[in-house]
Each structure stands twice: as structure tokens, then as C-alpha cells.
Amino acid sequence: MEWASWSDFWDMGGRGFFVWISYGVTAVAVLAEIVWLRRAASQSRSRLVRMQQWDSQEESNQ
Amino acid sequence: MNFYHYASPSTFYHLAGKVIPWAAWTAAILTVVGLYIGFFVAPTDFQQGEAYRIIFIHVPAAWMGMLIYLAMAFWGAIGLAFNARLPFLMMRALVPTGAMFTFVALWTGAAWGKPMWGAWWVWDARLTSTLILLFLYIGTVALWSAIDDVKRSDRAGALLTLIGVINVPIIYFSVIWWNTLHQGSTVSFTHAPKMATTMLQGMMIMTLAAWAYAIAVALVRVRRLILERERKTEWVNEILSEGS
Numbered sequence: 001m002e003w004a005s006w007s008d009f010w011d012m013g014g015r016g017f018f019v020w021i022s023y024g025v026t027a028v029a030v031l032a033e034i035v036w037l038r039r040a041a042s043q044s045r046s047r048l049v050r051m052q053q054w055d056s057q058e059e060s061n062q
Numbered sequence: 063m064n065f066y067h068y069a070s071p072s073t074f075y076h077l078a079g080k081v082i083p084w085a086a087w088t089a090a091i092l093t094v095v096g097l098y099i100g101f102f103v104a105p106t107d108f109q110q111g112e113a114y115r116i117i118f119i120h121v122p123a124a125w126m127g128m129l130i131y132l133a134m135a136f137w138g139a140i141g142l143a144f145n146a147r148l149p150f151l152m153m154r155a156l157v158p159t160g161a162m163f164t165f166v167a168l169w170t171g172a173a174w175g176k177p178m179w180g181a182w183w184v185w186d187a188r189l190t191s192t193l194i195l196l197f198l199y200i201g202t203v204a205l206w207s208a209i210d211d212v213k214r215s216d217r218a219g220a221l222l223t224l225i226g227v228i229n230v231p232i233i234y235f236s237v238i239w240w241n242t243l244h245q246g247s248t249v250s251f252t253h254a255p256k257m258a259t260t261m262l263q264g265m266m267i268m269t270l271a272a273w274a275y276a277i278a279v280a281l282v283r284v285r286r287l288i289l290e291r292e293r294k295t296e297w298v299n300e301i302l303s304e305g306s
Contacts, residue, residue, distance in 0.1 A: 002106060009101070013112035018177050022116045022170040026123070029162050030275070036158075037282055044286050045302075048293055052302050 071148060071288045072297045078281040085278035092271035099264035107261075116174040117261070122269040124167035126276060127195055128230050130160030134202075135227035138220030147291065150216035153223065154206070155284035159276050161199035168192060179243055187236040188244035191229055198226040212291075 003009040012019045100118035107114040134153045141149035171189065172182040183189065202219050209215035232239075237246050292298045 002102065002104075012115065013106065015111060015113035015177050018113055018173045019115055022119060022173040025169050026119050026166050029166055033158065033162050033279060037279060041282065041286050044290060048289060048298075049302050051293065052299060 071292050072295075074148060075285055075288050075301075078285050082278050082281050082285075085274045085281065089271050089274035089278055092267050092274060096264055096267035096271050099260060099267060104260045104264050110178060113174060113177045116170050118264050118268045120167060120170040120174060121265055122272040123163045123170065124192065125269060126272045127160060127164035127167050127192070128233055130156050130163065130276060131195060131198070131223070131227060131230055134160065135223045135230075138223045142217065142220050142224075147216075148288075150220065151284050151287045151291065152280070153216075153219060154287055155280040156276075157199055157202055158283070159279050161196060161203075163272065163276070164192065164196045164199060168196065184243050186243045187240040188233065188242050191233040191236050194229055195233060198222075198229060202226075 010016055010020075096118060100115055104115070104118075106112055134156050137149040137152040137156070140146065141153070168189075171192075175184070176182050202222055205222055206215050206219050209218055236242060237244055289298055289301070293302075
């Protein structure tokens with residue numbers, strides 16, 4: 001183990017700011033992609049279902 | 063083995079659905095293991111102190127940024143050569159993740175450069191060619207959305223990627239070809255052997271985690287794209303009415 005205490009860990013030998021903005025922004029980027037992906041999937045699905053309903057209505061009208 | 067069987071959108075859709083949870087869990091577990099090694103097992107670097115710990119995301123992200131672009135060029139070439147639809151969808155599914163990793167590589171590089179070089183950014187060959195990679199990703203998306211006709215849009219994107227792929231070896235060899243501020247390849251740490259092993263292990267595990275993540279995310283995205291493109295077909299209608 002490299003660290004004497006948690007505050008020593010967060011301090012990262014005085015480079016904490018640089019280490020944590022790296023990890024922090026990476027975490028945000030990954031989570032943002034996942035959230036965006038899920039939202040796009042559900043929006044696409046409901047759009048496709050709506051289009052399918054239109055198509056079947058058109059068929060029944062003919 | 064019938065290759066064309068797996069190239070059919072409906073088979074691929076279901077196959078991808080089975081792979082996604084495995085890839086996602088692999089990514090999650092490897093990330094935890096990799097971060098544990100990176101922060102609690104790997105020792106302090108004798109030159110760079112603790113700031114070097116950025117490496118555990120910086121190098122995997124930079125590798126993925128290049129690798130995903132290579133994968134896009136590969137699918138683009140296959141799509142153009144065989145006039146198939148699925149390879150183009152694979153390309154589209156990979157772009158956002160490749161751009162994300164390239165952005166992370168640039169961001170973490172800046173945060174590492176500041177304490178080590180005293181500058182967030184320098185117009186060095188490695189950094190500049192990586193920035194061009196990010197612009198190539200964004201440019202591909204812009205090109206796709208500028209062309210309404212799906213077939214032409216697919217082909218134009220593939221063509222752009224096949225030209226842009228020249229940039230990948232330029233990034234990779236930039237530290238050899240030019241006199242750069244960026245350090246040389248990391249996978250040749252010549253420090254004390256024990257240090258090298260745990261640092262390398264952490265970096266490799268994080269790289270595998272990034273692979274698994276990219277696979278999971280790209281497959282989720284390609285499944286959505288398949289449903290959208292194939293929406294007039296019987297099998298997609300069945301899936302949509304099932305509601306699953």
C-alpha cells in the first residue's frame with residue numbers, strides 16, 4: 001500500500017488536482033455516453049412503434 | 063460456417079443482444095480491478111511521482127481512439143467492397159465512442175502535461191495529430207448528417223474514413239519520426255522490473271476494460287441502428303410488437 005491515509009491518497013503527492021480532473025472528466029464522459037445511449041434507444045423505439053402503428057392504420061384504411 | 067448467416071441483420075441483432083451483458087460486466091469488473099492496481103498496488107514513479115497515475119486512463123484511451131478509427135476504416139472498406147449494409151452501421155455505431163476516447167486522451171494528456179511540462183497544450187506532433195483524429199471523428203458525423211440519402215451518406219463516410227486512417231500511423235509513430243515533447247512508448251518502462259510489472263498490469267487491464275466497454279456500447283448502438291434501417295421488415299415488426 002502506497003498511502004499513509006485517505007487524505008494522503010486524495011493529495012496524490014501534491015498532484016491531486018491533475019489526477020482527479022483526469023479521472024473525474026473521464027467518468028463524466030463515460031457516464032454521459034451511457035445515459036445518452038439509453039435515451040437514444042428508448043426514443044428510437046417509441047418512434048419506431050409509432051411509425052409501425054401509422055403503417056398498419058394506412059393498410060387497414062386501404 | 064456460413065459467414066453470410068451472421069451478416070444478416072436479424073441474426074446479428076440477436077447475437078449482439080447476447081454479447082452485450084457479457085461485455086458490459088467484463089468492462090465493469092476489469093475497471094474496478096484495473097483502478098485498484100493503478101491506485102493501490104502500482105508504486106510511485108521515481109521520476110514523475112504520483113501524477114503518472116493518469117497513465118491508467120490516458121494510454122488506454124489514446125489506444126482506443128486510434129483502434130476504433132482503424133475498426134471504422136475496416137468496416138468502411140468491407141461495406142464499400144461488398145456493398146453490404148451492416149458494416150456501415152458498425153461504422154456509425156463506433157464513431158461516438160471513438161470520439162469520446164480521443165477526447166479523454168487529449169484531456170488527460172493536458173492534465174498530465176501541465177505538471178510535467180508546465181503546459182496544458184503544445185503544438186507537438188503527437189498532440190496535434192491526436193487533435194486531428196478528434197476532428198476526423200467529428201467531421202465524419204458532420205458529413206453523414208449533411209447527406210440525406212442514406213446510401214450516399216454511408217459511402218461518403220466510409221471514403222472519408224479510408225482517407226483519414228492515414229492519420230493513425232502518423233499518431234503512432236509521431237514520437238519516433240519527430241522530435242516531440244511527448245514521451246516515447248510507455249510499454250517499455252525500463253525502471254525497476256517489479257514496478258514495471260504492476261504498472262503495466264494496471265494499464266493492460268484498463269485497456270481490456272476499455273475494449274469491453276467499446277464493444278458493449280457499440281453493440282447497443284448498432285442494434286438501434288439496425289432496427290431503424292430495417293423497420294419495414296417482418297422481423298423488426300415482430301420485435302416492436304413484442305415490446306421486449
